Amino acid sequence: MSAIFKQELKLNLRSILIWTLTVGGLGFICILMYTSMEGEVMEMADSFSRMGAFSDAFGMSTLSIATIAGFFATEVGTVHGLGSAMFAAFFASAMLSKEEDGHTGEFLYSLPVARWKAVAAKGIAILTGLILFTLVCGAFYVLGFVCLGEEIPGEEMARFLLGMLLMNAEIASISFLVSAASAKTRMGLALGISLIIYVYDIMGRVLPSMKDWLFLGPFSVANASEIFAKMEAPKYSIPVAVCVTLAAAAGAFLVYTRKDLAS
Numbered sequence: 152m153s154a155i156f157k158q159e160l161k162l163n164l165r166s167i168l169i170w171t172l173t174v175g176g177l178g179f180i181c182i183l184m185y186t187s188m189e190g191e192v193m194e195m196a197d198s199f200s201r202m203g204a205f206s207d208a209f210g211m212s213t214l215s216i217a218t219i220a221g222f223f224a225t226e227v228g229t230v231h232g233l234g235s236a237m238f239a240a241f242f243a244s245a246m247l248s249k250e251e252d253g254h255t256g257e258f259l260y261s262l263p264v265a266r267w268k269a270v271a272a273k274g275i276a277i278l279t280g281l282i283l284f285t286l287v288c289g290a291f292y293v294l295g296f297v298c299l300g301e302e303i304p305g306e307e308m309a310r311f312l313l314g315m316l317l318m319n320a321e322i323a324s325i326s327f328l329v330s331a332a333s334a335k336t337r338m339g340l341a342l343g344i345s346l347i348i349y350v351y352d353i354m355g356r357v358l359p360s361m362k363d364w365l366f367l368g369p370f371s372v373a374n375a376s377e378i379f380a381k382m383e384a385p386k387y388s389i390p391v392a393v394c395v396t397l398a399a400a401a402g403a404f405l406v407y408t409r410k411d412l413a414s
Contacts, residue, residue, distance in 0.1 A: 152268040159276035163242065167280050170241070174234035174284075175291035178227040182295030185222050219301050220379045223292070224311075228375025231288060231315060236345040236369075239319035242280055243326035244341030246273045247407055248333045266408050270331070274400060277323050285316045307379045314373030314384070321369040321392045322348065324399035331407035366391055 247270065289312045296303045326341040352370035355361040365371050366388040377384065 152272045155269055155272035156276050156279075159246070159273055160279060163276070163280060166242070167283060170234070170238040171284050171287045174231060174238065175288035177230050177234070178288065179291040179295045181226045181230060182219075182223060182292065183298060185219055186299055219296070219299070220304055220307070221376075224375035224379040227292065228311070228379075232318075232370060232373065232375070233349055235284065235288070235315055235319050236322050236349060237342055238284060239281060239323040240326045240341040240345040241338060243277050243323040244330050244338045245336040246277060246327060247330040247403070248336045249330075267404060270404055270407050274327065274403070277327065278320065281316060281319050281323060285312050285319070288312075304379065307381070310378045311373065311375050314378065317389070317392050317396075318369040318373045321396045321399075324396045324403070328399045328403040328406065331403040331410075369395075 289308065292308065293303055322345050325344060329337050329341055329344070348369055352365070352368045352374075355365035355368060355371075366385040369392055371385045371388040372392050374384070
């Protein structure tokens with residue numbers, strides 16, 4: 152089991168590194184841009200906060216982008232949220248299906264290891280990758296605040312990163328289930344699911360009729376504007392995220408351990 156875990160991390164290390172440097176690097180650059188844009192941002196802050204649905208969708212009605220905290224929440228929060236969701240979907244979507252798609256399962260499951268242990272090792276590898284992604288991106292963002300000489304909002308930053316980790320775990324578990332149920336790698340489907348989830352969150356913040364159902368979306372647990380405004384996540388959003396994550400992960404185990412693998 153440990154050998155499979157180490158092998159998966161080794162095989163996916165380059166992918167994890169590329170996604171981490173891309174998302175974390177973009178966030179770091181956005182933070183550094185605050186100083187050069189500070190004057191213009193202050194002039195635009197009031198206008199952006201009064202843009203109705205657009206302001207609600209991206210949190211500009213909750214926080215002022217003229218402050219470093221508001222700028223981080225609206226700009227970096229959006230970049231990290233969408234980028235990390237796509238990474239989670241991409242990372243988990245091929246973890247199981249690649250064994251059938253690439254015909255490597257014939258070798259893997261001939262080894263003296265139970266199939267459920269192989270699935271568990273791959274699941275732990277996904278979680279480890281998500282944790283590494285979150286920690287490195289968080290280090291980039293803290294470095295950005297340090298470079299600007301700004302006070303680091305430690306509590307809000309920790310809530311944001313932990314919320315994003317939970318959100319990514321939920322999306323990854325859904326993609327893991329898709330991977331378990333398919334004999335082909337459905338990376339496009341998994342990425343599509345992550346984008347639909349993102350759009351659902353935006354629509355839930357714009358349409359009054361959907362606000363009461365916002366807690367069903369994974370993004371509801373990690374909205375940067377709400378976190379940096381010291382607001383609580385929508386009621387039931389965290390329990391729903393935990394339940395969906397566990398249910399999807401359990402579903403992946405059940406489906407994959409009972410299915411007839413394609414030769």
